[in-house]
Amino acid sequence: MNKCPDVAAVLEGLLQVVKVEYQSSGQLSSEVLHSLHLLHGQSLLNALDLIDSKKVTKVISSSGRWVYQVTGSSGTPYVCLPNSIFCQCPAFKYAVVKRRDSVMCKHVLAAHLSTAMGTNEEKNVSDEYIMDILAHMD
Template identity: 45%
Template sequence: MDATLPAVAEELLNEIGRAFRETAQVSDDLLSALKFVFGASAVLALDLVDRHSVTRFASPSGRMVYQVVGSSGKTYTCYASCHFCTCPAFMFSVLRKGDSLVCKHLLAIYLSRALGTCQEVSVPDQQLARLLLPEEAKG
C-alpha cells in the first residue's frame, strides 16, 4: 500500500485526475491549487509530465519502481510507495530542510498517474533488481 501525502495534496491529485478523465483538461483553478500546495515544483513537474519523462517498471512478482528523466537528462529512481526519490533536491528540500512535500520527480509521478500518461513497462524480476542498483555498485 502506498504511503499517503497530506489529505489536501491527495484530494487535489484525485480531483485533477477526475477533471482530466471527464474533460481531458485541467482547469486553471486546479493548476493554481497545485502550485499553492506544491510550490515551484508544480510547474517543473508538469513540464516533466508533458515530456513523458515518467516510466513505471513492474515485475511479475508485483514489485514496481518509477524512473523519471529529469530536465537535465539524468534519470532518477523513485519509490512512490514511500515518497522517496534519489535526486539531490529530495535529499535537501524534502528530507533535510523539510520545506517541500515532494520533489518535482515524485510530483511528476503522481501527476502522470492522475492524468494517465505514465509509461508502463513490464520487466522480469532480475531486470527490476538491476534498475534498483546504484550505478557505482554495477561497475
C-alpha cells in the same frame, strides 16, 4: 486537537480531483492548477514539464512489483518509490529532507500526477531488472 488536515491528506484529495477532471475533460481546471501550485510552487511547473516531455515511466516487473523512473531535466533517471515521497535526486535530500522547503521533489510530483492523469509510460521488465534498480538506490 488540531483539526487541520495534513499535507499528505490535502495532496491525496487533490490527486483524486486531478484524476476525475483529467479523465472527464483531458485537462485540469485553473482552480486545480492553482491549488497544486499553492502546495508545490515551482516544482509543479517543473513536474508538468516532465509529464509533457514523457519523462515519467512506470517500470513493472513480471511479478507485479513496480517503481517509477523519472528522467530529470539533466537527463539523469531517478527512481521514485510507489506510495512514497522518496526520490534519489539531490533536491529530495536537500529541499525535502534537510531544509523542508518542499513537500516533494518534482520527480515524485510528476510520478503522482501522471498516474492520476493516466499519462505515464509503462515499461515491462524482469524481476531481476527491478531488483537491480532497487539494489543500486542511494
